[in-house]
Amino acid sequence: MNRIVVLNPKGGSGKTTIATNLASYFASQQQKPVLMDFDPQGSTLRWVRKRQPTQPPIHVIAAFEKDPRTTRSFQLRVPVGSTHVIVDTPAAVDPRLLPELTRDARKIIVPVLPSDIDIHACSRCIRDLLLVAKIRREHDRIGVVANRIRRHTLTYQSLIRFLETLGIPIVATLRDSQNYLRAAELGVGVHEMKSYIVREDVEEWRPLIQWLEVASGGC
Ligand SMILES: Nc1ncnc2c1ncn2[C@@H]1O[C@H](COP(=O)(O)OP(=O)(O)O)[C@@H](O)[C@H]1O
Numbered sequence: 001m002n003r004i005v006v007l008n009p010k011g012g013s014g015k016t017t018i019a020t021n022l023a024s025y026f027a028s029q030q031q032k033p034v035l036m037d038f039d040p041q042g043s044t045l046r047w048v049r050k051r052q053p054t055q056p057p058i059h060v061i062a063a064f065e066k067d068p069r070t071t072r073s074f075q076l077r078v079p080v081g082s083t084h085v086i087v088d089t090p091a092a093v094d095p096r097l098l099p100e101l102t103r104d105a106r107k108i109i110v111p112v113l114p115s116d117i118d119i120h121a122c123s124r125c126i127r128d129l130l131l132v133a134k135i136r137r138e139h140d141r142i143g144v145v146a147n148r149i150r151r152h153t154l155t156y157q158s159l160i161r162f163l164e165t166l167g168i169p170i171v172a173t174l175r176d177s178q179n180y181l182r183a184a185e186l187g188v189g190v191h192e193m194k195s196y197i198v199r200e201d202v203e204e205w206r207p208l209i210q211w212l213e214v215a216s217g218g219c
């Protein structure tokens with residue numbers, strides 16, 4: 001199973017946006033993605049429920065709910081034939097939970113906004129992934145998505161320098177775009193919107209999708 005975890009302990013960095021848009025992309029490619037929502041705010045769950053019957057289906061699992069009537073593994077089971085499991089995580093996730101959350105992840109996406117506070121939170125998150133979850137850099141499983149970026153700004157330049165020092169690749173750079181807000185309201189992703197409106201955004205997803213397709217080590 002192709003498991004992709006979207007993770008960053010900072011709220012508002014774009015985890016749900018990336019998880020839902022990825023699921024939408026795979027669904028639009030006739031794949032069978034599953035979204036697993038570990039965030040008690042349930043934004044991903046709500047997004048899936050907004051989808052129309054005419055749109056390709058995306059199975060969602062409310063992993064944040066604890067159901068005492070069933071076992072955890074039964075609650076988290078994915079339908080037969082699923083192609084991808086995309087895991088959306090909450091803010092302030094306890095580093096001690098990282099090994100479990102990331103154990104079977106083929107890829108871990110860390111979205112980060114270009115601000116000092118966010119860069120700091122991102123560095124802690126990557127440190128925890130390397131030291132607590134014991135993910136090896138050379139396995140190419142961790143990728144950063146620089147989100148809501150205005151290129152040519154100083155904070156963006158410092159984000160790039162900072163990631164270079166960590167040796168973690170920036171696998172996509174997404175601009176600040178109203179299309180993500182519109183997509184969130186409609187229960188779609190940019191890949192399902194009219195191409196002349198989202199051309200620039202869709203283009204920015206290309207390197208991320210390519211990186212996801214490359215096999216990674218250690219998993
Ligand atoms: N690239 C972007 N351009 C514009 N708005 C964005 C972008 N990425 C995220 N947002 C908006 O920022 C807010 C927080 O994003 P969200 O994905 O919910 O973050 P998280 O899940 O990390 O808390 C949402 O309103 C979302 O629509």
Ligand SMILES: [Mg+2]
Binds near residue numbers: 015016017039043089
């Ligand atoms: Mg979220």
